[in-house]
Amino acid sequence: MARINDNYLKLKAGYLFPEIGRRVSRFVQEHPDAKVIRLGIGDVTEPLPPAIIAAMHAAVDEMASRETFRGYGPEQGYDFLREAIAEHAFAARGVEIAADEIFVSDGSKCDTGNILDILGPENRVAITDPVYPVYVDTNVMAGRTGQATEGGRYEGIEYLPITAENGFQPDLPSTRVDLVYLCFPNNPTGAVASREVLKTWVDWAKANQALILFDAAYEAFITDPSIPHSIFEIEGARDCAIEFRSFSKDAGFTGTRCAYTVVPKTVTALTASGEAQALHPLWNRRHTTKFNGVSYIVQRGAAAAFSPEGRTQVRGLVDFYMENARLIREGLSAMGIEVHGGVNAPYVWLKTPNDLSSWDFFDRLLSEAHLVGTPGSGFGAAGEGYFRLSAFNSRANVEEAIARIKNWLG
Numbered sequence: 570m571a572r573i574n575d576n577y578l579k580l581k582a583g584y585l586f587p588e589i590g591r592r593v594s595r596f597v598q599e600h601p602d603a604k605v606i607r608l609g610i611g612d613v614t615e616p617l618p619p620a621i622i623a624a625m626h627a628a629v630d631e632m633a634s635r636e637t638f639r640g641y642g643p644e645q646g647y648d649f650l651r652e653a654i655a656e657h658a659f660a661a662r663g664v665e666i667a668a669d670e671i672f673v674s675d676g677s678k679c680d681t682g683n684i685l686d687i688l689g690p691e692n693r694v695a696i697t698d699p700v701y702p703v704y705v706d707t708n709v710m711a712g713r714t715g716q717a718t719e720g721g722r723y724e725g726i727e728y729l730p731i732t733a734e735n736g737f738q739p740d741l742p743s744t745r746v747d748l749v750y751l752c753f754p755n756n757p758t759g760a761v762a763s764r765e766v767l768k769t770w771v772d773w774a775k776a777n778q779a780l781i782l783f784d785a786a787y788e789a790f791i792t793d794p795s796i797p798h799s800i801f802e803i804e805g806a807r808d809c810a811i812e813f814r815s816f817s818k819d820a821g822f823t824g825t826r827c828a829y830t831v832v833p834k835t836v837t838a839l840t841a842s843g844e845a846q847a848l849h850p851l852w853n854r855r856h857t858t859k860f861n862g863v864s865y866i867v868q869r870g871a872a873a874a875f876s877p878e879g880r881t882q883v884r885g886l887v888d889f890y891m892e893n894a895r896l897i898r899e900g901l902s903a904m905g906i907e908v909h910g911g912v913n914a915p916y917v918w919l920k921t922p923n924d925l926s927s928w929d930f931f932d933r934l935l936s937e938a939h940l941v942g943t944p945g946s947g948f949g950a951a952g953e954g955y956f957r958l959s960a961f962n963s964r965a966n967v968e969e970a971i972a973r974i975k976n977w978l979g
């Protein structure tokens with residue numbers, strides 16, 4: 570008799586975005602004339618930069634002729650892309666990462682889940698609350714948690730609350746923890762971590778033989794020059810951290826798909842007999858066995874993000890979204906709403922006025938201002954009373970959204 574992975578049955582139904590979808594479609598059905606503006610899901614809206622499109626067109630043409638046609642490429646990514654990443658994303662910031670420590674993939678979402686393949690089931694995990702839900706659900710699937718509890722959490726995970734009270738900086742775990750997920754700039758709160766904060770985490774990881782899984786999907790949105798873009802800017806991080814990066818949010822690749830994971834050759838974890846084992850060969854084995862590489866055309870597009878024109882154009886996209894973030898943040902703030910984030914990240918995390926619950930605020934914003942955002946409680950219990958607005962939208966929609974909130978609250 571075939572058996573299922575019973576851990577899947579522990580997953581809570583009614584996941585955040587489907588529930589938002591249900592409520593929005595019901596509203597639109599009942600109010601067909603309402604012009605609903607969506608500032609909810611974190612997906613980009615602007616087209617790919619011309620330098621990237623040109624590189625992808627040229628790559629398509631290469632595929633059309635026998636002399637330049639490409640079949641399977643290296644599973645870890647083409648050298649031209651791995652070298653461009655090493656040079657522009659790391660060496661340019663004084664960080665030494667070798668091209669063969671970079672594994673190109675079709676997404677950070679998959680990578681943050683797949684990394685669990687090479688880590689034992691007995692690892693104890695710490696996750697911030699609120700959090701990008703993928704870290705939680707993939708650990709549930711891997712059997713690293715108990716059942717879901719009343720408060721929407723899972724047994725066996727140490728949750729590290731991030732709220733205005735602690736400045737959105739998680740405390741170090743209070744119990745023995747082997748794996749910790751950190752995401753800076755943070756989705757959903759928009760918070761960033763200073764060099765000192767990251768150093769505290771690296772020191773903690775080294776002292777506790779723990780591994781940091783660092784999600785830097787939003788590093789390009791950092792505007793404050795003192796904030797590190799990579800955990801590897803911190804001394805010692807090469808021994809205790811893996812970093813996830815993506816072309817999704819800065820270069821607009823959410824639909825095109827390209828990301829990468831950095832596994833330094835010096836990062837280790839323990840074998841059953843207590844010896845240090847490098848993770849690099851394990852991830853290399855996993856990646857080359859279960860993945861057959863990102864399309865050549867897409868990798869050419871990704872590499873073009875690092876050409877001189879590509880860099881200028883990607884910067885233009887990021888600046889465009891960050892101006893949206895500024896408009897949202899300053900607009901809400903002027904109305905007396907408590908806002909966080911939106912300075913070094915494309916998300917504004919607001920405190921719901923009048924202590925409304927996150928979902929009550931969602932429903933009222935939808936029915937009274939025809940705007941869609943994301944309830945903070947959907948990212949974790951400690952997100953209750955908060956609400957996320959995304960800067961990924963057209964300028965016209967952002968301006969209209971601010972005007973509507975002003976009318977609504979005014």
Ligand SMILES: *Cc1c(COP(=O)(O)O)cnc(C)c1O
Pocket residue numbers: 611675676677678679701752756784786814815816817818822823827828
């Ligand atoms: C969008 C996002 C990613 C990127 O995911 P891709 O699969 O590369 O598109 C990674 N981490 C977080 C927290 C994100 O919000």
